[in-house]
Amino acid sequence: MHQDFSRTDRIGQQIQRELAALVRDELKDPRLGMVTIQAVKVVRDLSHAKVYFTILNQEGDRAESTKLLKVASGFLRKMLGQRMKLRTVPQLNFVYDDSIEYGAHLSSLIEKAVSSDANAKDEDEQ
Numbered sequence: 001m002h003q004d005f006s007r008t009d010r011i012g013q014q015i016q017r018e019l020a021a022l023v024r025d026e027l028k029d030p031r032l033g034m035v036t037i038q039a040v041k042v043v044r045d046l047s048h049a050k051v052y053f054t055i056l057n058q059e060g061d062r063a064e065s066t067k068l069l070k071v072a073s074g075f076l077r078k079m080l081g082q083r084m085k086l087r088t089v090p091q092l093n094f095v096y097d098d099s100i101e102y103g104a105h106l107s108s109l110i111e112k113a114v115s116s117d118a119n120a121k122d123e124d125e126q
Contacts, residue, residue: 008042011042013040014084015040016051018080019040019080019092022079022080022083023035023037026075029072032069033056034055034056035056038052038053040052047090048091049092053094053095053096053097065096073094
């Protein structure tokens with residue numbers, strides 16, 4: 001029987017919850033802004049985790065936020081080790097998730113296409 005929900009998925013979700021709380025409560029760098037942890041993908045042997053994040057207020061720069069999170073990854077990893085019951089805590093690799101911006105861009109393109117079709121239809125009827 002196929003497992004629908006693997007151990008690495010469960011660990012990834014737990015790491016996501018813990019990291020979200022740690023970033024919100026423990027990181028006090030004002031340059032970081034409001035960071036949201038979108039997803040965590042953990043490799044099978046739990047040695048590495050890819051952490052996808054977004055910035056809610058676009059004041060901060062993506063590269064600077066990524067750099068700040070990479071600098072704080074040692075601290076975050078240590079805190080994860082204290083909060084979670086894992087034999088090994090994965091190395092954290094932070095990646096900016098631009099899927100929300102891409103979705104908004106696609107949505108604006110669709111709206112633009114629909115409005116231009118409606119304008120063309122109105123002109124044809126007149």
